[in-house]
Amino acid sequence: MNDSPDTPTVRVAVGDVAGRDADVLAVARQFADRTRVLETGPTGAPGGPHVYATVDGRTALYGAVTETTIERIVSAAEDGRLLTGEAEAMAVGEEPPTPESGSLTVGTPRVLDGFGWHAPDAIPNPIAPEVREDPDDAIRTVERVDLRGRGRADVAGDEPLAEYWNRTRDADGDPMLVVHANDADPETGADRLCGVSAAGRVWGAASAVAEIVGAEDIVAFAPAEDDLLADRLEAVGEWQVARADSSFRVGEPTMALEALEGNDRIEARRRPPGPEEWGLYGRPTLVHTPRTLLQLAELWQNPDAFDAEAADPGTRLVTIGGDVPEPATVELSTGAPLSRALDAVETPDAARYAVGGRFGGLTRNLDTPASAPAMTGAGLGTEGAIEVLSTDRCIVATVGERAAFAREENCGRCVPCREGSKQLHESLRGVYDGTFDAGDIRELARTMRTTSLCAFGEAAARPVKTALSEFESEFRAHAKGRCPAGACGGMQ
Known part of the structure; x- marks a missing residue:
């Protein structure tokens, strides 16, 4: 040919x-x-x-x-x-x-630009050599726009990236970087999409971050059951690809490190120190998602596109799923309302929404901007997911299922999460027996959020808390023996 x-x-x-x-x-x-x-x-x-x-x-x-x-x-x-x-x-x-x-x-395709067009291992717009040659200036660029992490699997979460990099540079030991592509939240798909569509670009950004913080080793962490993602990461050939069974808890950065170390019992680690100071095998370890790395690549290639005055500069990838014919991932400017993402899918009339993945917040509308501060302020999750819930879905059963999930999946290390998720689930089961005390449930949710060891426990009660704020009448109806959605007679 x-x-x-x-x-x-x-x-x-x-x-x-x-x-x-x-x-x-x-x-x-x-x-x-x-x-x-x-x-x-x-x-x-x-x-x-x-x-x-x-x-x-x-x-x-x-x-x-x-x-x-x-x-x-x-x-x-x-x-x-x-x-x-x-x-x-x-x-x-x-x-x-x-x-x-x-x-x-739909949206503002910057990170997603070229997905489906370029080969997965291609790097169509390499990061300029001067970014690697002047680490201090590269960090100043990230500090100037206050760029934040993307996804719960990122060690920085929604916090400024430069703060974590500086702690890694100042820590004792040889730094390393983990590219975390093993988040098993069933409602999010952006990190997998970035890995299978742009593994080369992810590697390019990861290698730049590694040089900036002085990390000689890069590990890409992939699900054991996802051969395509692992194969495309391995095709880049410039890092070690490690695989482990995916589970929701491994999406938390310190539990990811436990899995990478091969520990039989996967538990969250206490902080401080965080992984950026004491991480994989005791080495200072940055854990970044593919979403975060591709956002960094866009910043270094086109800094003028990032508004340093914005509360959360750049764009965010949002996956729309739930009661839709087929899920979609779009890219929104952080100033755009979340509702714009719905233009990518067909949605049922009068739908409700869970924003933020498995432990996302429930809401009736999506007027909230797609920035982390705005979503957090509205009680929503920032995981980059909108789950569409049709009106024939029972809200009480929906949050009950998530409480049951938290009860089964928590690592068991801290009391607020271990016992709190158990009590939360029992409280929701009690609604069906006519026992409903909104004040007690809210106080339990507050305790879990403020005292749990890691983000798992902090977020696990969010569905219940937001559902009570938006749909308390449905809880009261269940306590009287009626499901407004006509969908349930009990709860798992």
Whole structure:
């Protein structure tokens, strides 16, 4: 096959957990002769698998591609043609086309820009050498805009990154960096998406951070059961890829370190000192998510796009799931309302929402900006997830299931989380027996939030606390023997 720039090219976005896109890729390769077939990562948008076909400098984007349609797309490319009538968008030049409407147009794609177009191991816009050569200036840039971590799996959480880097640089021992891509929150998908679509870019940012803080070792932490993510991280070839069974608790940074050390019992570590000072095998260890690293890469490449006056500069990736036909991940400016993310999916009428993952806050509307301070102030979680809850879902049962999850999944090390989650679950079960004391439940939630050892216990009572604020009448109805949603007669 001729690999000149004029060679017809078909890009197949592969990374769907369901595996449909892998079959499409196999058929594309089967029928390609003069056409180059490239495997890329998913776009994050619903309606896949997505395919880009480029012929004679023109590119067509196709959605919901099947094994039958990819055969026709490749056959047309072999003949020097594009199936323009079936394309969702067309473009001339070396950039991917963007539809005029639909999920791929939602938000402000900076981190997501190029997902589905570039090979997963590519680094299309390398970080400038001067960032690595002048660590102090690189940190000052991060300090100037007050860039914060993304995701509960990040050691910085929603706090300023530069503070953690400075503590690592000042700590005794040889620093190291863990790229945490093993967060098993069922409602979040952004870190996996970044890993399978842009492993090369994640590596580029990770290596820059490592040089800035003086870390010689980088470990990428992946789920044992996710072969595609691990394979794409390993394809970069510049770090050690470690795998462990994914679980919700391993999403907490110190419990991730326990798993990496191979400990039989995974428990949260006491702080201080934090991992940035005493981490993996006692070494100062930064734990950053792929989302955080790609945000850093964008900052160093385009600092003018970050408003230093904003409370939470940059963008945030938000995954929309729950009662929708297909989940989607979009990128929102931190000043944009969360409601804008819903433009990417079809949602039921009069839905309610859980914002922030498994332990997200429940709300009736999404007017809150997508910044960490705004979401925290509204009692919502900042995990980058919106779970759509249709009106036939019982709110009491929903928060009860999450309390049961906290009861089963907590590590058991601290009393407020271990015993608090048990008491919380029992209190919610009691609602069905006619026992309901909103004051007691609120006080229990406050105690868990303020005294638990780690973020697990701090967040575990958030669903109940916010549900009481927004939907207390539904709890009172259950205590009188009636489910307003008509969905339940009990709770797990």
